[in-house]
Amino acid sequence: MHVQRIQPQPTPVPPPDFASATDTAERILVVEGVGKRFGGLVALSDVSLSVGRGSITGVIGPNGSGKSTLFNIIAGTLRPDRGRVFLNGHDTTRASPAQICRNGVGRTFQISRLFGEMTVLENLVAVAHGASDAEAVERALGLLDFLEITGLRDKWGTELSYGQRKLVEIARALMLRPTVMLLDEPFAGINPRLQNRIVDHLEALRQRGLTLFFIDHEMRIVLEICDTIHVLAQGRVIAEGDAAAIRSDPKVQDAYF
Numbered sequence: 001m002h003v004q005r006i007q008p009q010p011t012p013v014p015p016p017d018f019a020s021a022t023d024t025a026e027r028i029l030v031v032e033g034v035g036k037r038f039g040g041l042v043a044l045s046d047v048s049l050s051v052g053r054g055s056i057t058g059v060i061g062p063n064g065s066g067k068s069t070l071f072n073i074i075a076g077t078l079r080p081d082r083g084r085v086f087l088n089g090h091d092t093t094r095a096s097p098a099q100i101c102r103n104g105v106g107r108t109f110q111i112s113r114l115f116g117e118m119t120v121l122e123n124l125v126a127v128a129h130g131a132s133d134a135e136a137v138e139r140a141l142g143l144l145d146f147l148e149i150t151g152l153r154d155k156w157g158t159e160l161s162y163g164q165r166k167l168v169e170i171a172r173a174l175m176l177r178p179t180v181m182l183l184d185e186p187f188a189g190i191n192p193r194l195q196n197r198i199v200d201h202l203e204a205l206r207q208r209g210l211t212l213f214f215i216d217h218e219m220r221i222v223l224e225i226c227d228t229i230h231v232l233a234q235g236r237v238i239a240e241g242d243a244a245a246i247r248s249d250p251k252v253q254d255a256y257f
């Protein structure tokens with residue numbers, strides 16, 4: 001008689017550590033346990049944080065605390081030694097900057113990367129991969145109008161003031177219709193009037209569904225506009241929460257104020 005053998009049941013697979021990263025309705029960006037060294041210097045140590053979809057989220061921290069390193073890892077221009085990054089539910093830890101860009105990430109830089117020998121309009125059109133010239137021009141003009149800088153369209157990159165460059169950088173990053181924007185010190189070194197204009201533009205972009213994740217030292221603005229703030233010190237997240245929580249956190253007071 002044939003006796004049917006009872007096959008051992010496969011051991012249930014525990015949910016992966018990063019199961020939460022698939023929670024893409026809520027969290028557009030998840031950084032899990034990221035570490036990065038430069039030689040003997042630990043720039044980031046076991047950093048975990050997430051960015052809510054449609055939020056304005058900030059990263060603050062003293063000079064050298066690892067903020068730019070974190071952004072470079074998210075944008076794919078640096079590889080972490082350990083840990084993982086998820087964007088829109090995809091593991092992008094090893095993806096190239098171009099793939100990450102295609103996955104919906106736009107970026108502005110602390111030091112402007114506009115082409116000086118092109119006009120503002122040409123700077124925007126130059127990055128519109130995949131669009132026809134006519135579409136790219138139409139989109140660029142719409143963004144210049146949205147940011148109220150149509151008057152700059154024919155100026156050379158080299159003619160722009162520092163503040164104007166910040167606005168044009170934002171317009172250029174928007175050309176590829178990102179779902180999340182990484183902004184590296186968008187408010188640094190510009191006057192309060194322009195800072196307030198940029199605040200208004202970022203709020204308007206958020207209302208259109210964009211997620212904004214930025215680094216800045218301008219505490220007034222960070223506390224005013226961020227839903228969530230992550231505080232880095234010596235490569236670690238030492239606090240996170242809304243403005244009230246950050247203001248009253250003694251660790252933040254010690255490290256930052």
Ligand SMILES: Nc1ncnc2c1ncn2[C@@H]1O[C@H](COP(=O)(O)OP(=O)(O)OP(=O)(O)O)[C@@H](O)[C@H]1O
Pocket residue numbers: 038041042043061062063064065066067068069070
């Ligand atoms: N390519 C690199 N090679 C060596 N060390 C680096 C490199 N990039 C960053 N570091 C070091 O890593 C640490 C973190 O630097 P990072 O630029 O991420 O800090 P930050 O918080 O962005 O600082 P800041 O506010 O001054 O821009 C610093 O000690 C810095 O000197």
